C-alpha cells in the first residue's frame with residue numbers, strides 16, 4: 210500500500226529534494242507563470258462537455274484570457290474525457306461539436322492539436338455510440354480534434370521531442386445488468402488485455418525523450434467520490450512505477466488534485482473541473498495530497514528541457530496550485 214503525503218510532509222520533502230534550495234529562493238506562485246523561453250505550453254481540461262455549459266464557458270473563457278495575458282502559444286490541448294455528457298444528436302455532424310468544442314476553445318487562441326481520451330460518459334449510447342462519433346470526427350479532417358484510436362502514442366514537439374505521451378482508454382470492463390449494457394458499454398475483456406499488451410510494449414521501447422506522461426480519463430488514485438481504482442492500480446500502476454512515468458493525468462472526479470506518494474516516481478494529477486457539476490471531496494488534502502480542491506478550472510503544463518511545470522488555475526485565472534518536476538523526477542511544490 211502506498212504511503213500518501215500530507216501537504217506539510219510534502220513541503221518538507223520538497224525542501225529536502227534540493228539541499229541548495231533556500232526557503233527564501235523557492236519559486237513562488239505569486240511570480241508565476243514566467244514562461245520559459247522555448248518551452249512548450251499545453252493546456253488541459255477534463256469533464257467539459259456538459260449539456261448545461263455555463264460552467265464550461267467560464268472555464269474556457271479563463272483559458273483564453275490566460276493565453277492572451279501571458280502571450281502563450283499553446284502547442285497542445287489535452288481533453289481528458291467525458292467529452293460529451295448526454296446525447297450527441299447527429300453524431301459526427303452534431304452542432305455540439307461547433308458550439309462546445311470548436312468555438313468554445315477557438316482555433317484563433319488554441320491553434321494546436323487537441324489530444325482526447327474517452328471517458329465513461331463518452332461510452333454511453335444515446336442511442337448511438339458517442340465513441341464512434343468522436344473517432345469519426347477526428348478522421349474527417351479540418352479539425353484540431355485528435356483521437357486516432359482509443360489508445361495511442363505521440364511524441365512532442367515533432368522536431369525535437371521532449372515528451373512521450375501514452376493516451377489510454379480507462380473504460381475497463383465491468384459486469385453490467387442487461388439494461389445498463391444497452392445504455393453503456395466498456396472495453397471488452399479482450400480489448401482491455403490488448404491495450405495492456407500494447408502499453409507494456411510501448412513502455413519497453415527505447416525512449417529518447419526526457420519525459421514520460423500517461424493520460425486517461427479515470428484517475429488511478431483520487432480524493433474525490435470515485436476514489437481509487439482497483440483495476441488500474443492492479444494493471445497500470447506497477448508499470449508507471451517501473452518505467453518512472455513523470456505524470457499520470459486524469460479527470461473523472463469533478464475537482465482539481467495533485468497527489469504524491471512516498472517513493473513513487475509518478476505525480477498523479479487530476480484536472481476535472483472543466484464544466485460538469487462539481488463533486489465534494491471524500492478525502493481532504495490535509496489527509497492525502499498535496500492538493501485537492503472542489504473548484505472549476507483548467508491546468509497548464511509547461512514543458513522545458515530542465516523541468517516540467519504543472520499549474521492548476523481557477524476561472525479567475527488565479528494559480529491555485531503548482532509544482533515542478535525534473536527529468537530525474539525531483540518534485541518541488543510552488544507555494
Ligand SMILES: [Fe+2]
Pocket residue numbers: 290291328329330426460461462
Ligand atoms: Fe467520468
